[in-house]
Amino acid sequence: AACAAARMFAYNATLCACDPGYYLSPNGTGTACVSLPASGDGNTFADWQVGAVGAGSRNQTLYFLAPVLSLDAVRRLTQSQAVLLFTALVTLLSWLAFCAAARLAGRDPTGNKRLFRARFWISRLDCIFDTQHWADQQVLKKRKTELGGMCSVAALILFIGLVTVLLYQAINRRNIEVHRVKPANAPDLLAFVNDIEFHITTISSMSCSQVTAPSTIAMGTPGFMDFRVLPLSTLLTYSCQNTSQGPSITLKCSGCRMPPRDHYVSWQFVDLPRRPALAVGFQFNLTTKQTGDNEHVSFVSGTINSDNYGDEKLKTFRGTDSNVLKIQLFPQIYNKLNNLKLLQPLLQDFTPGSTFSDVSSLNASLQNPTDGVLNTTLYISYLSDYIVEISNESVIGPVSIIASIGGLYAFSIAIFLCLMAQCEARIKKLRNEDTRMLKILSKRRAQQNWDKVRKFVMYTWGPSNLDPTDRSGKWPEASMMDSLHESFHKKRKPTRRATSIATRTMRDHPDGSIDIERAG
Structure with missing residues (x-):
């Protein structure tokens, strides 16, 4: 009854253990069997991160825009290039639809409709100068045609949209990061002095009381003349801390120079009464920084699940075969940061040790004292043959941006200028439409002026003076x-x-x- 929870089974008649891929975790009412969140969902490497804080960020400051426009404000307004293009396209289509609606619904011989007035103001927006067109003007001046006004504003909308996208590209892609590889000499490698930290958490229900602390570190290749075994304290400091996910082993090296040989560090978990030595995964966080510089850090972090390698079955790590985490450190020089020298850590490979994927085999292992260990080995490999130099190179500057803006302006004008010329050449009604509109407006203004004259005459001389049949010559009353x-x-x-x-x-x-x- 005590082992009746989900994913739980009994061994040695009185003790409880979890199915392969699960481990005991305390909760509000007791203990339960839980698994890693990423296990079995097909995305087991989702939490792996590789990068650098400070050193890897690119300098994208537009020095010629910084005095007048904040880069952060522009970046917030231009989050996506596709959104900017879509906004410009929607605005352009809305303007063309409005002009078409005004053209179709604004036909009024009297000139009193609002859409007719809108057509007039659209014609005032015509920015094209010409000496020969359908209005037969000989002097160089503005055409002031309805179609020209529509195309002028449309070209302006397209130009502004394309310039915004260009600004977005200039902010995000002004500099490119160039990596160059050069052969490494011994003095170059000795110049790398870094503080290195390795944090390896064994995801399980174990504690630091079950770990056998490492006492030695191996250097070189086993079986070769350069192989050495040294006390751990000569290079690294060891510590262990209990966390909610299991014991976390920390190995630190302060002011380490990059040696040309590989390193091996091993530790072991053993069975204690009611605490078996088993795990379902490993969580790692590896960081390096140049000694004396706390601003720039290179790191790699993530979680190794039981189904990361091999088949997708959930497994539990337990037994004498060691679980090997192969870490590679390769030197990088950041020329853009005053020749900052960092060792970039990477987890290249993981070799699983003894595992169990079914309940029966795991139950038998828990009852076998020989399998009551969990071995872990940290294999540190130094890629010391080459050094990577990182520098930023500018691919776009103020002159390039100005040239691009000029090209976009010519492109926007050319499109709608050709469209306007084709429409006027093929649709004959558009040739005289502006002349008719101007005649209607002229008649409307003349009628307004004549109405003003009539009001003045009626107020000054009386309404009878406007009547041709009245020949009395007397002043009308009330005039x-x-x-x-x-x-x-x-x-x-x-x-x-x-x-x-x-x-x-x-x-x-x-x-x-x-x-x-x-x-x-």
């Missing part, structure tokens, strides 16, 4: 001239009355005397 006439007569009447009184008085008194009472 401006009638009001002026009345105001003029009202001012003159008192003066005429006073003059008539004075004349009558002189007629009654010839001697010049005045009858005050009568006059008053």
